[in-house]
Amino acid sequence: MHYKTLKLCDIWRTCNKIRSAIFRVNLDLWDYYLPLDPDKQGLISELKFCSVLSGPLKSVIGLxxxxxxxxxxYFRVQDGRIYYTQFCEVINNSIPDFAKNANLVTGLEWEDPLQCNRLSMTEERxxxxxxxxxxxxxxxxxLVLKPYFQDYELVSKNNGTVTIAHFARILSYLGILVSAEDFNLLVKKYIKDNYTLNYVAFVAAIDASVDYMDKHGMLDLGGDLLAQFPGRLIDAQLPKLPRPEIGKVSAAAIFGKQNVFHPALNPTKQTDNLLTIIRSIxxxxxxxxxxxxxxxxxxxxxHTGKVTVSQFHRCxxxxxxxxxxxxxxxxxExxxxxxxxxxxxxxxRVCWKTFEDDVDQVFTIKKLEKTPCLDxxxxxxxxxxxxxxxGNLWQNVNPTTKELCEETVIKVRQRTMKRAILLKPAFGDFDKHNNGHVSRAQMRQCLLTSGILLSDEExxxxEERFNDELGFNYFWFLREVEPKYEQPLFAGLVSDMKKINAPPRPKPTERKEKDIVLILAKIKGKVVQDRVRIMEYLRNFDLHNEEVISKADFKxxxxxxxINLTDAEYDTLFEVFGSIKRCxxxxYKRFVNVxxxxxxxxxxxxxxxxxxxxHVPTNDCERxxxxxxxxxVMCVALQKLSKKPELQMNLLDVMQDFDSTxxxxISQEQFLKALALRRMMDLISRNEFDxxxxGFGFMRGLRDEVDYRAFIKALDILHATNKYLPF
Structure with a gap:
């Protein structure tokens, strides 16, 4: 047999032994060693040091x-004496002073005398x-409950709590009999410190319930509930009594005098299967x-993917x-x-991560990247x-009831259209919360006040078709009954307004919008004329200096x-200057360089x-x-006009007088007046003038004008060369 050897040379084990004894007896080593050192040197002889531990403290510490x-x-210095001050500091100064520590629980709800635990919605009900x-x-x-609990508190010195066993004994002594499940529910609500119950919160809840019933007049003079109080059967679990009348009620009883109860309309709710519950979620x-x-x-x-049962219920x-x-x-469920x-x-524990994956399938399927071809x-x-x-499944309803319901809907629709009856305001008066549902009695009252008389069978x-758990869904009923579309009073005006407000048709793409040379010539001409630096506008969209920007930012x-460009011209630029590495x-850097x-x-x-x-911009266009x-014809006309040079006719000054800006x-009328003033219109016909x-036309604003500077320059060149233009 092997025995554990005790190592007495372990200094720290010896110090812990002394420290535990001093903490238990509340001793102070300074009181024993300071009288042995009158000079306050902090050093004493070995004999004095050992005499204290083997003398008065031997029975207390047991070394x-x-x-x-x-x-x-361990505590000896070079001259052979013992450094007792260091020994006392190691032993006495390591004792914690709990009086200086602050309370660990301050200002929290746990210090509230009415504190109780949270339950789920079903458990709270x-x-x-x-x-x-x-x-x-x-x-x-x-009964006054508080004194029965305070008697136990006087003995146990608890702060507003009693044990679970004593709580059960008090309820049994007072004659308050609760079932095991109900008692567990009380314990779960008012438990504190895992073994005591907060009776202060329990008594406060009882008093608040009594005050509420007394304030609203639910109690009679004897303290019992009044008969008209709807919640007379107050129990956590209602008893399940047999119902022999379910399934044995005749059609005459349903459609006859007993139609008020309608037992067939309130079937016993059965728990839906798992698939139906998941689909509803x-x-x-x-x-x-x-x-x-x-x-x-x-x-x-x-992130374990699991929670407790109570947490899953709460979520x-x-x-x-x-x-x-x-x-x-x-x-x-x-x-x-x-x-x-x-x-x-x-x-x-419950695997909530698996539950989340099943519910999120209504949006998409997990790990879809592994099956990219899946639809x-x-x-x-x-x-x-x-x-x-x-509600009842309309496919499982009796065919006779289906036919009768369709006939009733057609009957109500015809009466509402012929008499111009609005059923929605009548139903809306009863639907205060605007949830689209009214009760069965309110539905009958709305139809009766609107003058629509229906039999009990109808x-x-x-109700078989439009009833659900909230009542009669009159939104669905009005959708079937009210007219679908009302013809406007001014049908022609409405059609014309639709044509006016219709979006414009896309223009067909022209050939020049696909030619990159013409597009770049258009952009270069605009840049040369207006002196625009495109780089200053595009650089702001490249924050990280990647030399590429998105298509939207480029546009x-x-x-x-x-620079007015069409969508087809933008598409051509996107195709030519698109980035190879970035989709x-x-x-834009290559585009700016071009x-x-x-x-x-x-x-x-x-x-x-x-x-x-x-680059020399041109004003050539389709006009x-x-x-x-x-x-x-234009060459012949210019040849005729060039016979009179500018130095003789001074035509430029006349046209500049018309050009005030x-x-x-200048306009064509002003151009005609200038030529007529110099007797040059006599040389050409009206067709040649047009x-x-x-040929020298220039579109300015919404009209075509004549570029007289180019016209004068052409005449000077023809007069100087004195040659015919090639045909």
């Missing part, structure tokens, strides 16, 4: 001679019913655009709440989900066509330069003898284009 000798060797039941019993018996998430991950990730800080309750509508899941997604290795149809058709909760057929920068991006060739050429330092030629015959162009105006 052996070997341990005392080891301590003396059950607890409210249980508190109401206990409050009624306490009020009937005229998917439909709720799809309508409200919710992310399931947002409700669960705070409860899973380690489902939070998921059901929304600003648009609410989704209520019963306790059996939640238990069905827990069973399906329970962790196989831990029965107390995803979202949302699924089964989710969109999910039958409304609480009303029952309508925005060109528009800022006031949907433009190499445009800047209108002023200079790149890399002139390598060819110093080359003289750059500046001043001349065919062969017209050019022929000095823009270089062709000359067209």
């Amino acid at each position: 052996s001679e070997q341990e005392i000798a080891d301590l003396a060797d 059950r607890l409210n019913l249980l508190i109401t039941k206990i409050a009624v019993q306490v009020n009937m018996k005229k 998917q439909q709720h998430v799809l309508k409200n655009r919710l992310r399931v991950n947002e409700f669960f990730r705070d409860f899973d800080p380690l 489902l309750d939070a998921l059901g709440l929304s600003g648009l509508n609410k989704m209520f899941l019963s306790l059996p 939640i238990e069905t989900l827990m069973i399906q997604y329970r962790d196989p290795s831990d029965s107390m 995803v149809n979202t949302p699924p058709k089964a989710v969109l066509e999910l039958p409304r909760k609480g 009303l029952y057929a309508l 925005r920068g060109i528009d800022a330069c006031r 949907n991006c433009i190499d 445009v800047e060739e209108s002023f200079t050429q790149n890399s002139l330092e390598r060819a110093p003898l080359v003289t750059p030629i500046q 001043n284009f001349l065919n062969f015959e017209e050019r022929k 000095h823009c270089g162009t 062709i000359v105006c067209k």
